Amino acid sequence: MGNTERLRRITDAVRRAGSLGVADLAALTGASEMTVRRDLEVLAEQGVLERYRGGARSLLLRGDEPPFALRAQEGLEAKRRIAAEVAALIADGESVVVDSGTTCLEVARALRGRRVTVMPLSLHAVNALAEPSGHAAGTVTALLVPGGRPRPGEGALTGPLTRASLEALRFDTAVVGCCGLGAAQGLTAYDLDDADVKRTAIASARRVIAATEGAKLGRTALAFVAPAAALHAVVTDASAPADELAALSAAGVTVRTVGTRP
Amino acid sequence: MGNTERLRRITDAVRRAGSLGVADLAALTGASEMTVRRDLEVLAEQGVLERYRGGARSLLLRGDEPPFALRAQEGLEAKRRIAAEVAALIADGESVVVDSGTTCLEVARALRGRRVTVMPLSLHAVNALAEPSGHAAGTVTALLVPGGRPRPGEGALTGPLTRASLEALRFDTAVVGCCGLGAAQGLTAYDLDDADVKRTAIASARRVIAATEGAKLGRTALAFVAPAAALHAVVTDASAPADELAALSAAGVTVRTVGTRP
DNA sequence: TCTTTCAAACATCAATCATGTGGGATACGT
DNA sequence: ACGTATCCCACATGATTGATGTTTGAAAGA
Incomplete structure (x- = not known):
């Protein structure tokens, strides 16, 4: 799966910024907004971040360990x-x-x-x-x-x-x-x-x-x-x-x- | 996987006959000999049967239960x-x-x-x-x-x-x-x-x-x-x-x- | 030695997955 | 309440994987 890299970059970016918009992430990764949304859904299920309308905010604020996967x-x-x-x-x-x-x-x-x-x-x-x-x-x-x-x-x-x-x-x-x-x-x-x-x-x-x-x-x-x-x-x-x-x-x-x- | 049915038929045929040749099984299932061999390999790994040159013999001779899968x-x-x-x-x-x-x-x-x-x-x-x-x-x-x-x-x-x-x-x-x-x-x-x-x-x-x-x-x-x-x-x-x-x-x-x- | 059988390599087809696009539904701000 | 931005649902497309068949060289057995 080549999506792992993109997931990692989204996770990192959101964690660094605290929260980010879907459009920003699409620009960052070069993927379409739809793909970013699907990624965010996956990451939200893993407990990495929380979605809100227009973007997502990180749930791993500090020294929490990232998810197993x-x-x-x-x-x-x-x-x-x-x-x-x-x-x-x-x-x-x-x-x-x-x-x-x-x-x-x-x-x-x-x-x-x-x-x-x-x-x-x-x-x-x-x-x-x-x-x-x-x-x-x-x-x-x-x-x-x-x-x-x-x-x-x-x-x-x-x-x-x-x-x-x-x-x-x-x-x-x-x-x-x-x-x-x-x-x-x-x-x-x-x-x-x-x-x-x-x-x-x-x-x-x-x-x-x-x-x-x-x-x-x-x-x-x-x-x-x-x-x-x-x-x-x-x-x-x-x-x-x-x-x-x-x-x-x-x-x-x-x-x-x-x-x-x- | 549509191969389940074929595996079942091979298992049954071999069990009924005690042992069977690869060519017989190919004719029975309508698949190629190569596919039959691959199936036999799978079934041998599951402990269903034992391979020998040219065919296979069943290991579930008696009332043994068939494998989980x-x-x-x-x-x-x-x-x-x-x-x-x-x-x-x-x-x-x-x-x-x-x-x-x-x-x-x-x-x-x-x-x-x-x-x-x-x-x-x-x-x-x-x-x-x-x-x-x-x-x-x-x-x-x-x-x-x-x-x-x-x-x-x-x-x-x-x-x-x-x-x-x-x-x-x-x-x-x-x-x-x-x-x-x-x-x-x-x-x-x-x-x-x-x-x-x-x-x-x-x-x-x-x-x-x-x-x-x-x-x-x-x-x-x-x-x-x-x-x-x-x-x-x-x-x-x-x-x-x-x-x-x-x-x-x-x-x-x-x-x-x-x-x-x- | 010679024949049969086997398995690795390649080709093919189908199925699945990831991704993108459009359109309708939905939520948020004013 | 309205308008707009955002989202999600289908469907289409391209990529990847898995199953199957064919060929071919190697190995086992007679």
Whole structure:
């Protein structure tokens, strides 16, 4: 779909300006007003913006995270590389709990077909691992679904059922994503329920790997999950600030950076 | 996709004959050999049959149930009507657990957008209820995902995690499907794990509705789930044998038959 | 070795989707 | 209430995808 780029530009423009007219957006994107309207309808359904007669205003005023569908596209290449590196750290036969989020979704995809037991914490990842992996008979990846209520849009499973599912099991490895990470502030997330799930996942795993884009390093989000010392390894990309990496390393975390180029 | 019909015919022909050549199937379906080969590949991936050089042999020799994708298409109209009737029996605000199986999948679809809390016991139904219902903001249907291991193909969630999820909750209504049902033999299923889940679901609901095609009435499958008296209502279609319906009625079950014609 | 069968590559057709255009309906400002 | 700008509903068009068939070189089995 080539409309993704246009949706992104509309989202950005509206967010930057606060609100914008349909005509402005049509001029900006080069598309017709009708197309812009259809786009706005889509974005309004995703909760990105709110429509009013003549234009739209952004609902993501501040540090709110953009909707899943958009984030999943951004920096896909880097996420894939990070995911491949994480998958390489996981041995056959292991049991792994994989967090929600777009980076971890790629990790789930990278584990598809591997001889491992996986419990993904988001519906997106569940779908990525269920069935369509091909050979229905010779399926080697064992899939475990946790209970919970899916958070709208994210598909992230949360709540007491998720907690109970995690507490009933012990994993070799937990792969967690984050919204912010640093040696000083530890691992943080935007959503309180998510943070709770992450914490429980970390508690039921022997080894914890954080998978995150470099841009998240040094940032802090609302909900505290765990101190940096709770992590055994961090896999990130080359865009990560060097001082943060050094600080994490000094805190005893194994740091792995995947190149931005092949 | 118009290929469904051809897939069904190939499946039937191979099952009837035990094994068949590619040329025979091409002649039977009127399609080219290449298309038949591609179909066989698909069916082999679904575990329906096994390929060998020159043809394929059926893997569903006995009373095994055909794969989910095929069953989901058969009698869709009747299933939709049954599902609509079941949905009409459920009041707004109720919490409902919906069993796995193709008929119950339609029930889940029928509940989409209703102001109810739903816990579906299969991944297919989870996907039918998650997100793409439109308005991300004004989503009224509360979705609860049970834990468990999805049974390959079926997507039916089973095992201790599923059991634990069910035992942690109490529902107003359980909608269960079945592979066999009768006043004498009770409600039965093919799969032992499924039967266990069904039993647990029934135990944690105040009211139990069985939704099933008429053809299942009077049949018996391997695993016993519950006596007919455990059911409060049965919704089926006009193809159900009258004597079975009468016997169920006599056992104190409310019987509802939806017409085959609108 | 030779024949049959298979699968990758290309061509074709239909279906679907994205987009644009016109016209009638609708909402907002005055 | 009126007028105008805006919106949405159809329908048309171009692009993309998916299913099917044909060809052809490779591979399996006799």
